[in-house]
Amino acid sequence: MFQRDYFMRMIGQMTEALGQVLGLRKQMKQEEALLVLDELLDKHFRLSSKLIRSLSDEDLINIMTTNGVVDTDHLQAIAILMKQEGVLHGELGREAECYEMYVRSLRLFVHLSLMGAEPTIVEPGEQINELLELLSAYELPSPAKRLLMEWHEADGRYDLTENMMYELLEAKTISPEEASAIYRRLLGLSDEALAAGGLPREEIRQGMADLESALKA
Structure with a gap:
């Protein structure tokens, strides 16, 4: 009381x-x-x-x-x-x-x-x-982008999760290995959940392939 x-x-x-x-x-x-x-x-x-x-x-x-x-x-x-x-x-x-x-x-x-x-x-x-x-109108700092990436994923907005992930990759504040781990986690979801989140399974597989190619380059 x-x-x-x-x-x-x-x-x-x-x-x-x-x-x-x-x-x-x-x-x-x-x-x-x-x-x-x-x-x-x-x-x-x-x-x-x-x-x-x-x-x-x-x-x-x-x-x-x-x-x-x-x-x-x-x-x-x-x-x-x-x-x-x-x-x-x-x-x-x-x-x-x-x-x-x-x-x-x-x-x-x-x-x-x-x-x-x-x-x-x-x-x-x-x-x-x-x-x-x-x-x-501003560029967000990487720590804020990382939090937003987690928030988008937790809220089921997987397309925005991927967008933020690539911004962090470009800034070299997450590694390709971390990004691959995110993709693998998303692959564990149902097709329905991925489609609702704006990121179909085939796009995830293509993204993983692109990351693997980047790692080998």
Whole structure:
């Protein structure tokens, strides 16, 4: 009961703070809005936006883990605030900071989706798609692409899995052997599942043959 009450208070305070941020944005007071987000992070998580930027995804998830259980509600809240910080930086013309916060938010939402987190605050998949749209003009870093490749596969979008896999191959951030392992895993699925995922079995076999030729070259 205490935990539920705490969670509801946090949601209420987040909603109030985000409403305040929206009001400040309309008044063109983005710097003040950034301070509101910092205060919210410090109050509930004792994490400033500066500290968040310095932590890896794994470190942040570890901080939000108690007795092996990840507090996905808090992670969702942090991911939302990161996204809002990105919006504010974008409105201030700080492209690098905007990009960084959008990517951090995207990666956290992908982690949440892969964990099967309940959408208690927002739906991670919807947030991922929104962030991908916001980032559509930019090249994503390889760690984000690797996470997206896993997410596409987990969600049954095998054509997008393959597309991301080839981008990683071109960047030399996964090996042909890793790519072959992905293809072999997909070959274990039914024809119906592969067709629904946009990647028929024959295309997988052709992709594997191309990889083998590349390895021999």
